[in-house]
Amino acid sequence: MSDPNPNASPVMKVLNFIWAKIRGFFVSLGQSIWSLIKKIVLGFINIFKNIYLAFKEEPKSAVRGLLSFFIPGLGQFRNKQWYKAIPFFFIFIVFIVIELATSSYIYALSGELQDFPAQDGVLYFFRDYGGFFTKGIWGLITLGELVLGDWYRGEQIVIFDRIFTWKSADNSQVLLGEGVIALVLVSMYLTAWVINIRDAYHSHLAYLKTGVVEPAREFIRRIWDDFFAYIIIVPSFVLILFFTIIPFLFSFLVAFTNWTTRVSLGQQLFRWDGLNTFKTVFTSSDWLGFFGAVLGWTLFFAFMSSVTVYILGLIQALIIESKYVVFKKVWRIILILPWAIPGLISLMLFRNVFADNFGLMNQVLSNFGVTESVKEVLRSLNLVNQVDSVAGTGNILWLNEPMNGNLAKTIIIVVNLWLGYPYFMMLITGVLGTIPESLYEAADIDGATNGQKFRYITLPWILRATAPVIITTFTYNFNNFGAIYFLSGGGPAYPIDEIPLAVRVASAAPGQTDILISWIYKLSFTSGVRQYNLAAVYSILIFVFISLTAIYNLSKLKSFWEED
Amino acid sequence: MAANMIPKTFKERVEYNIRRFFRRLTFKKFVLGSLAYGWLILMVIIVLTPVLWMVSASFTDATQLGQVPIYPRFSEWSLANYRELFTYKSTDTQLLPDYVESFTTTLQIAVLNTILVVIFSSLVGFSFSRYRFKGKKQVLLSMMALQMFPSFMGMLALFMFFRQFGLLNNPYALTLIYTAGAIPYNTFIVRGFMRNIPKSLDEAASIDGATNLQIMWRIIIPLAVPIMGFIAVNAFMGPWLDYILPSVIMPQRQTVAIWLFRYMNPLSHEYNPIQFMAGALFLAVPIMLVQIYMQRYVVYGLTAGADKG
Numbered sequence: 001m002s003d004p005n006p007n008a009s010p011v012m013k014v015l016n017f018i019w020a021k022i023r024g025f026f027v028s029l030g031q032s033i034w035s036l037i038k039k040i041v042l043g044f045i046n047i048f049k050n051i052y053l054a055f056k057e058e059p060k061s062a063v064r065g066l067l068s069f070f071i072p073g074l075g076q077f078r079n080k081q082w083y084k085a086i087p088f089f090f091i092f093i094v095f096i097v098i099e100l101a102t103s104s105y106i107y108a109l110s111g112e113l114q115d116f117p118a119q120d121g122v123l124y125f126f127r128d129y130g131g132f133f134t135k136g137i138w139g140l141i142t143l144g145e146l147v148l149g150d151w152y153r154g155e156q157i158v159i160f161d162r163i164f165t166w167k168s169a170d171n172s173q174v175l176l177g178e179g180v181i182a183l184v185l186v187s188m189y190l191t192a193w194v195i196n197i198r199d200a201y202h203s204h205l206a207y208l209k210t211g212v213v214e215p216a217r218e219f220i221r222r223i224w225d226d227f228f229a230y231i232i233i234v235p236s237f238v239l240i241l242f243f244t245i246i247p248f249l250f251s252f253l254v255a256f257t258n259w260t261t262r263v264s265l266g267q268q269l270f271r272w273d274g275l276n277t278f279k280t281v282f283t284s285s286d287w288l289g290f291f292g293a294v295l296g297w298t299l300f301f302a303f304m305s306s307v308t309v310y311i312l313g314l315i316q317a318l319i320i321e322s323k324y325v326v327f328k329k330v331w332r333i334i335l336i337l338p339w340a341i342p343g344l345i346s347l348m349l350f351r352n353v354f355a356d357n358f359g360l361m362n363q364v365l366s367n368f369g370v371t372e373s374v375k376e377v378l379r380s381l382n383l384v385n386q387v388d389s390v391a392g393t394g395n396i397l398w399l400n401e402p403m404n405g406n407l408a409k410t411i412i413i414v415v416n417l418w419l420g421y422p423y424f425m426m427l428i429t430g431v432l433g434t435i436p437e438s439l440y441e442a443a444d445i446d447g448a449t450n451g452q453k454f455r456y457i458t459l460p461w462i463l464r465a466t467a468p469v470i471i472t473t474f475t476y477n478f479n480n481f482g483a484i485y486f487l488s489g490g491g492p493a494y495p496i497d498e499i500p501l502a503v504r505v506a507s508a509a510p511g512q513t514d515i516l517i518s519w520i521y522k523l524s525f526t527s528g529v530r531q532y533n534l535a536a537v538y539s540i541l542i543f544v545f546i547s548l549t550a551i552y553n554l555s556k557l558k559s560f561w562e563e564d
Numbered sequence: 565m566a567a568n569m570i571p572k573t574f575k576e577r578v579e580y581n582i583r584r585f586f587r588r589l590t591f592k593k594f595v596l597g598s599l600a601y602g603w604l605i606l607m608v609i610i611v612l613t614p615v616l617w618m619v620s621a622s623f624t625d626a627t628q629l630g631q632v633p634i635y636p637r638f639s640e641w642s643l644a645n646y647r648e649l650f651t652y653k654s655t656d657t658q659l660l661p662d663y664v665e666s667f668t669t670t671l672q673i674a675v676l677n678t679i680l681v682v683i684f685s686s687l688v689g690f691s692f693s694r695y696r697f698k699g700k701k702q703v704l705l706s707m708m709a710l711q712m713f714p715s716f717m718g719m720l721a722l723f724m725f726f727r728q729f730g731l732l733n734n735p736y737a738l739t740l741i742y743t744a745g746a747i748p749y750n751t752f753i754v755r756g757f758m759r760n761i762p763k764s765l766d767e768a769a770s771i772d773g774a775t776n777l778q779i780m781w782r783i784i785i786p787l788a789v790p791i792m793g794f795i796a797v798n799a800f801m802g803p804w805l806d807y808i809l810p811s812v813i814m815p816q817r818q819t820v821a822i823w824l825f826r827y828m829n830p831l832s833h834e835y836n837p838i839q840f841m842a843g844a845l846f847l848a849v850p851i852m853l854v855q856i857y858m859q860r861y862v863v864y865g866l867t868a869g870a871d872k873g
Contacts, residue, residue, distance in 0.1 A: 177724050228776040229695035232687040233703075236747050239684065243744035244710060247718025247725070254720070319604060324597040333856065334608050337615065340855035344805040344821060345844040346614075348828050352837050353614050358630035360617050367634055418610070426859060475712055481808070517714065524720050525812065532720065539717050546712045551705075 025552070058205060065201035072193060075200025079207065083216040088196045095133075095189050103131030104165065112164075116153040123153070128166035136175075136182025143257070144170025144269045172259070172270045180250050184241070252543075255536035260506075277533040286500035287534070290510060297409065298515040302477040305416040310470060312417060313424025314462065320425075321432050332429070339422035347486035350415045354398035362395045371396065383407040402492045405512035412513055416483050420473075424466075431465045432458070471553045475546055481517045490514035490522065506531055516542055622646070622842040629837055645842035654834070663843060666818035673735050673742070673803045673819065680743040681750060681799035682792050688747060689754025690780055694766065711748035723812050733817045738810060742803055750795045757791040758784060794861045801851055820847055 054062040068075030073089030076082075108129045124145055126138040148169045150157045161167035207213060214222075224231070255277055259270040281287055320331050338346060353360040365371040375396055378384040385403040388394055399408045435458065443453050477483070484490055490511030499509045508531050510519040516538055523535035620636035621629075625644035649663050658665065692704065722741060723732075731737035761784060769779050785792075807821040814822075824847070826832045827840035 173724060174728060177721060177728060180721075181725075225776060229691045229697045232780075233691050236684040236688045236751075239740060239744045240710070240747060243722070243741045244718065247721035248713070250721030250724075251718050315603075316607065319600050322596075322600060324593065324600045325604065331604055331608075335604075335611060336856065336859060337611055337852070340852040340859075341615070341848050342801075342805045342851050344807060345824070345848050348824070348840065349614055349618050349844070351828065352629060352841070353617070355629055355837075358628070358632075360614065360634070363634050479712070479714055481714060486807075517717075520717075521808070535720075542717075543713070547709050550709050550712055 025548075054201060058201075058208070061201050061204040061208065064204040065197050068197045068200035072196045075197070076203065079200060079203045080213045081203060081219075083219055084199065084203070088192070088199075091189070091192050099131035099133050101131070103134070104129045105131075116155060116164075119151070119154055127170070132178070133182045133186055136179045137186065138179075139170075139175030140179025140183055142175075143172045143271060144175050146170050147269055148267050169267070170269060172257075176253065176257075177250060180246055180253065184246055184249070251536050251539055253536075254532050255540055257533055259532040260530070260534070273533070277537050281534065281537050284502065286502040289500065290503060291538075294510050294514055294516055294519050297513070298478060301409070301413065301416075301515055302474050302480075304413050305420065305477045305480070305483070306470060306473045308413065308417045309420035309473070310424050310466075312421040313426075314428050316421060316425040317428035317432060321429060332425075336422040336426060338419050339426070343419060343482055344486055346419055347415070347482060350418075351399070351487055354411055356395055356397050356400055359398070361398065365396070378407060383410060399488045400492050402495045402512070405492055405494075408488050408492055408513050412483065412487055415487060416477075416480075419483075424469075427466060427469060428462055431462050434465070435461050468553060471549060475549050475553075478515075478546070479517045479542065480515070481521065484513055484515050484518045485521070488513045490518050508534070618841045618845060621838055622845050624838065626838050627836055632838065645839055646846070648839060649842050649846070652834075662818065663820075663823055666820045666823040669735055669817060670804055670819045670821075673739050674800045676736060676739045677742045677746070677803055678796050678800040680739065681746045682796050684743065684747050685750035685754050685795055686785065686788065686792055688751045689758055690784060692751065693755045693758035693761075694763075694780075694784070707748040707751060711752070719809065719812055726813055733814045735814065735817065735819075738813050739803075741809060741813070742799075742806070746799055746802065750799070753795060754788065754791055758788055761787050794858065797854060797858055801854065804847065804851065 051062075054065065064075035064078055066075070067078060068088070071089070072092040073085040073087075076085035076088060108125070124138070124142075126134045127142075127145065130136075130138055146152050146157045146169060148157055148159060150169075153166075155164070155167055157169050158167055159169055256272060256274060257270045258273040258276065281291060316335060319325060320328050320335070325331065356362070362371070365374055371394060375384055375394075378396070383404065383406050384396060386397050386401045387403070396407075397404055398411055401407075439457050440453060443457060448456070488511070490513055492512050494509055494512055496504075503509045506529065507526075508523055508529050510522065514522065520535045520538050520542075523529055523531045523538070616636075617632075617634075621632040622645055623636075623641045623643070624632055625640075625642040626632050649661075651661055652663065653661050660668070692700065726732045726734075726737060765783055766779050769783055774782070803819065805821050806819070807825055810817075810819040811822055811825075818826075820843075824840055824843050826834045827836050827843060829835060
């Protein structure tokens with residue numbers, strides 16, 4: 001143990017400070033998770049305690065709850081609250097009808113079980129006859145059991161059997177997907193069911209106390225008024241649930257499977273695999289090396305592209321707003337063009353500008369006859385390492401040459417600068433207008449120079465006003481798929497001998513300019529690669545990273561939480 | 565002309581200003597001024613060169629980058645690329661040329677998306693700016709997190725579900741993904757705007773016996789029309805330039821972005837970077853005009869989540 005060195009270098013002090021912050025963050029995160037767990041456990045215990053108390057103190061009300069426990073709505077009906085009984089019963093019926101309509105229990109009852117008896121005690125009842133919910137949950141747990149050619153109940157499994165659906169082979173992918181949907185729907189139903197039981201109990205309690213049953217009209221008005229805030233967000237919630245949250249959940253679960261290659265329908269299954277994929281990612285040196293390289297570049301790219309864009313935007317705003325420049329509006333309109341042009345188009349345009357042969361850049365350079373000298377400069381900066389073949393045109397290979405990886409990275413940052421600075425230029429111009437004139441007047445009275453005014457008034461004001469946006473930009477760039485995919489497509493590739501065999505076999509190597517998100521895209525959607533589980537693990541890492549930044553960012557924003 | 569005389573004609577005014585300018589010109593001003601203008605001119609060149617190259621390339625009859633001259637030759641301008649753009653059909657049987665068809669498909673998506681996004685985000689934004697309720701913070705927090713993830717992180721699952729339920733190649737189903745993805749961000753913008761509408765309005769109305777619905781529909785929504793316009797424009801423009809989602813969800817139908825990407829993909833039949841420039845320009849010009857018109861809202865939009873510092 002050593003005391004913190006009072007003479008430590010400033011760098012070390014800063015690092016120590018950052019480390020303390022990070023540690024503090026994780027400690028408080030751990031504490032809040034722990035208290036959440038405690039709350040949930042205590043909540044469960046409380047449920048039983050409450051039930052016990054309910055039966056002891058108000059057996060009559062508890063019986064109403066019990067009625068609703070068995071048939072939702074029945075307790076409400078006995079409470080003479082038909083307007084509650086009907087919706088609860090309706091939800092119950094819908095749930096049952098969906099389950100029955102998608103099931104084949106009827107065949108099980110009509111003798112199929114006797115005609116095709118289980119062999120060696122193997123019978124997956126819910127697989128063969130379950131409805132959407134039961135089969136979904138079964139599939140989520142098992143991810144399928146039988147594939148093409150297996151023998152089951154004395155029959156051979158085929159790809160698809162229209163009449164005896166249980167003879168069809170399992171498809172893990174579909175089972176997982178339907179399982180997730182079923183799980184979410186079942187938990188929604190269970191929530192409604194619990195609410196229904198509690199309501200039957202509490203309504204009767206209220207009746208015992210007051211002696212009146214709330215009239216229907218009053219009830220509906222009360223719900224409409226008190227729950228208006230909820231009612232109007234329900235449609236959006238449903239949409240987000242099905243098109244954002246459930247898909248994310250699916251991706252999350254895939255990380256815990258061994259779904260690596262494209263599973264050809266019915267011939268293979270994938271399995272729950274625990275944390276093995278995480279283990280591969282973090283312990284296999286082949287994958288870890290690439291992950292480190294990609295993560296490093298992602299962070300560098302996100303950091304550089306946010307900082308450069310901010311600085312250039314600041315400079316532009318200050319220059320245009322300075323007293324030396326007239327026709328401010330004209331300059332502004334021209335200089336925000338890169339923002340007005342859609343990003344996708346500019347990025348692909350720049351792909352043309354930096355094309356190997358006859359791209360604008362190479363044409364201009366050769367037109368002025370400076371290709372060789374520019375190449376020399378870039379070579380001395382260690383950006384260009386290409387070997388010019390004899391027959392080659394001598395063009396600089398901007399984005400596609402494996403030896404010029406750093407050049408491609410530089411270009412991506414520069415192009416991103418071109419695309420991104422107007423955003424900050426506009427933002428900072430706007431902020432400049434909000435600085436009160438009185439501050440400058442006070443500074444004038446104190447005899448401040450222009451430099452001091454800038455250093456102590458303008459700059460702090462701008463930084464304070466734009467700090468949250470810088471962090472947002474950082475996270476945005478962290479996931480800036482387009483900037484990579486449409487410009488370089490992740491290329492150039494790594495030289496073939498730098499790719500470890502395990503990765504080469506899976507043909508899953510990232511390009512030199514791939515950031516995490518574009519590598520994930522390649523891993524999931526390039527035919528012949530499809531390392532779904534790896535992609536999912538990386539997605540989870542992104543998720544963790546982004547959430548941490550978001551929480552940090554939010555904790556800085558007091559106004560976000562302030563209620564009004 | 566005396567210095568205190570007010571110049572009348574345009575010529576006089578110009579002369580007056582020039583004279584005033586030189587009279588007040590100091591060395592320091594001269595150096596700083598020329599530095600500033602030098603910098604601005606340099607930036608303008610950097611900004612405009614690729615754009616002008618794109619314009620001039622689109623008006624040639626070239627089919628490869630090598631045939632595009634660096635300096636535009638005005639005598640050889642041609643509309644060949646645009647003619648090709650609006651007549652090319654990749655199969656004989658189709659009714660409309662590909663570009664036009666992809667355009668109309670995207671238009672449908674954009675219109676539907678605009679309507680849905682405006683309705684849903686206004687409702688949610690209204691709820692979050694006007695009421696306190698249990699779970700509000702948690703929902704806000706998760707929305708904040710959700711808006712940071714690209715929708716395509718769940719794309720694999722979406723592709724699977726869509727295939728399972730027969731929704732592949734259905735532009736309206738694709739729209740729902742866009743809408744769901746756009747709600748969180750826009751909610752924050754609407755919320756930020758509506759928070760600045762005084763609550764005394766609501767209170768006065770509710771004393772007069774207005775219901776929640778009436779307060780929302782008659783009072784707040786009319787006041788929030790500007791921000792809804794902002795959201796509408798954003799929602800309308802979003803789908804035009806999204807490539808990844810439609811390329812996965814609609815493998816057999818094109819949106820404009822997919823069709824443009826085809827021109828840039830060396831492996832596709834239609835590979836032609838010059839054609840791309842024509843198609844991209846045709847799409848970019850209206851979007852550019854709207855963007856420039858909307859720029860005054862940008863500062864607002866950027867800081868909406870963080871208003872009042």
